[in-house]
Amino acid sequence: MKYLNKKLALALVLTISTATFSTAYAAVSEPTMAANTETVNTAIKNDEPTSDRIEHYKEMAMYYYWHGGDIKQAEKEIFKGITLKGKYDVVENAFKEAVLLDPYDLDLKFSLASTQIIQKKTSEALGTYEQILNLDPENFNANLLQGLYSKAIGDNSSYKNSISKLKQIDSKKANEYLQKLETTDSVINEKLNTAPPANLPQKDHAIVILGYALAEDGSMKEPLIERLKAGIAIAKQYPNSKIIVSGGVPKQGITEADAMSNWLQTQGIEKDRIILENKSTDTVENALFSTEKLEKEGIKDVTLVTSASHIRRALTVFNEASDFYAKLNGKNSDRDFTNVVYLDYPSIEEAQKVSKDEILVIYRDLLRTSGIWQYPGLQR
The missing domain is CATH 3.40.50.620 (HUPs)
Incomplete structure (x- = not known):
């Protein structure tokens, strides 16, 4: 009963605190938010059902993704022996713990890789995608994500291998993504305007x-x-x-x-x-x-x-x-x-330069907009 009450309280907290669109959320007081964080940081016990422990880690990950929280408390009570530097460290380690509890769940691995990408831990993310592909070599999304993030860091050989694999899996879909990428690459090179363009349409x-x-x-x-x-x-x-x-x-x-x-x-x-x-x-x-x-x-x-x-x-x-x-x-x-x-930027010339980090984020959001969720079933 004690565990059930804790889960009900957590569900209520998350229902309230993740309603980012509502004006009710904006009125939540600081003490209430602090209490919410404490609830999310409640230690996860090994005598709880595995499915509930996994859900608790997922809930914690999404809570910190949106709101952050008490990093030191999470470090002390949940991730003992791990030094946490920011909220995405909590998200990453929550998904790592969930993956340990269910190593068969590919969505958890996708979520872990996404958090590594957010933190620009590209090599670690590519390793996570490689694990997914070891288990499911025909997984279209894993091949696509691995390929585009390889391209973003300048690894064209791995990118070409991924594209070749994608064409074998689903040539039509692969060509659609190649077209998206061509459009994106043209956008990356587009001239930036600091003043209104001339001759814009007068209607529509x-x-x-x-x-x-x-x-x-x-x-x-x-x-x-x-x-x-x-x-x-x-x-x-x-x-x-x-x-x-x-x-x-x-x-x-x-x-x-x-x-x-x-x-x-x-x-x-x-x-x-x-x-x-x-x-x-x-x-x-x-x-x-x-x-x-x-x-x-x-x-x-x-x-x-x-x-x-x-x-x-x-x-x-x-x-x-x-x-x-x-x-x-x-x-x-x-x-x-x-x-x-x-x-x-200091100048328009500096603004026109595009870093690898920016390309990484551009590709990430292209994929998200195309319908590939960053955290499958949890957050676009």
């Missing part, structure tokens, strides 16, 4: 401004304000264009989209020009949820506005989301994208 055009995490008090941080300034410059030059503000994580009951909309209106933008996308929690969801609104509005031309360090990833996932919606609706993908950036 939208400006999509991507959000940035709000401060704890619900106020906007500098990167978001700078993105809005870049967006409003286009809005004034193209007064017929709709403006989609995209971002759903709330702070103090207000989402990024709400804050952005309010700011634009104080700068003279009419409320009926603004479309709120207030459900997304990251760049992939920015793209998927904003594209649904672009489809609804019949908009063919889009100018994406975000930071220079973010724009290539944004363009990649918006292109992929547009291709998906076109396929979903049985039509050809014909949406065109331009960009305007807030320059968060």
Whole structure:
């Protein structure tokens, strides 16, 4: 009964604390959040059923993925003898423990590899994918992930081997991903604009401004304000264009989209020009949820506005989301994208350079947008 009560309490905690879209979550007090973390950090005992221990580790991993928590407490009570440096260390080690309990579950291994990719532990992630392929050589996703992440770090030999294997497994699907990759590589080399492009369409055009995490008090941080300034410059030059503000994580009951909309209106933008996308929690969801609104509005031309360090990833996932919606609706993908950036580099020349780390993240989010979940069944 004691164990059941603990599980019920954990389920209630997670139901409340992971509801990132709700304004109720934004009102949770600091003491309550601290108590939630303590519940998640409850020691896992070997006399508990194995399936429940695995679920507890998965719940812990996702809790820390979203919220972080008391690292020292987790280090002391759960992962004894392991030094933890941050919340993703907790996520990684939780999945490692789950994998030990069920070495047959490939989804747990995929989740472990994803956490290693987030931490840029690429060689370790590639080793985890290799384990998956040792057990399931025909696994399309494992071959694809291993191949693209090998390409991202410059291992073209392994990439070519993966592509060859993918064509043997499913040639049509492999060629579809090669096309996605070709589009992505062209995006990576795209010129960045710090001023509104000339000759944008006067109708069926939208400006999509991507959000940035709000401060704890619900106020906007500098990167978001700078993105809005870049967006409003286009809005004034193209007064017929709709403006989609995209971002759903709330702070103090207000989402990024709400804050952005309010700011634009104080700068003279009419409320009926603004479309709120207030459900997304990251760049992939920015793209998927904003594209649904672009489809609804019949908009063919889009100018994406975000930071220079973010724009290539944004363009990649918006292109992929547009291709998906076109396929979903049985039509050809014909949406065109331009960009305007807030320059968060010392110079535009520096902004045009692309590091291996950025390519790694671009490929990761391309795959996520294409429907391959980062944490299968848990988190896109």
